[in-house]
Amino acid sequence: MSSRDIDQTSEKMYFITGSLSTDAAALGSPTQNLTELVIQADPDNSANLVIGDASTQGLKILPGGEFNCPIKNPGLIFGKAASGTVNYSLFGRAGT
Numbered sequence: 001m002s003s004r005d006i007d008q009t010s011e012k013m014y015f016i017t018g019s020l021s022t023d024a025a026a027l028g029s030p031t032q033n034l035t036e037l038v039i040q041a042d043p044d045n046s047a048n049l050v051i052g053d054a055s056t057q058g059l060k061i062l063p064g065g066e067f068n069c070p071i072k073n074p075g076l077i078f079g080k081a082a083s084g085t086v087n088y089s090l091f092g093r094a095g096t
Helices: 003-007
Strands: 010-020 036-041 049-052 057-061 066-069 078-081 086-095
Touching: 010 078, 036 049, 036 057, 057 066, 057 078
Parallel strands: none
Antiparallel strands: 010 086, 036 066, 036 086, 049 057, 049 078
8 A cells, every 4th residue: 555545535435346248348437536546346256357458358357356457437448248148336435
């Protein structure tokens, strides 16, 4: 943890869970103005969660794995199941 992380104030927190099929869907809303987003694939998934942008989802998140990124607009991240259906959790933080 850097000193910059300690100095940041969280103004709002978001936590959602959901499921995805093999059709890509946005994982957040462009109206949420975030500082950080954490995506976790459910450990009980039998397939990988893949994320990317609206046209290409190529980053694999293994069951139980997570992806953390600084992002302002979570509506830019799209996800889908590599096969079947996968469950996921999102944690978002808005702050300064």
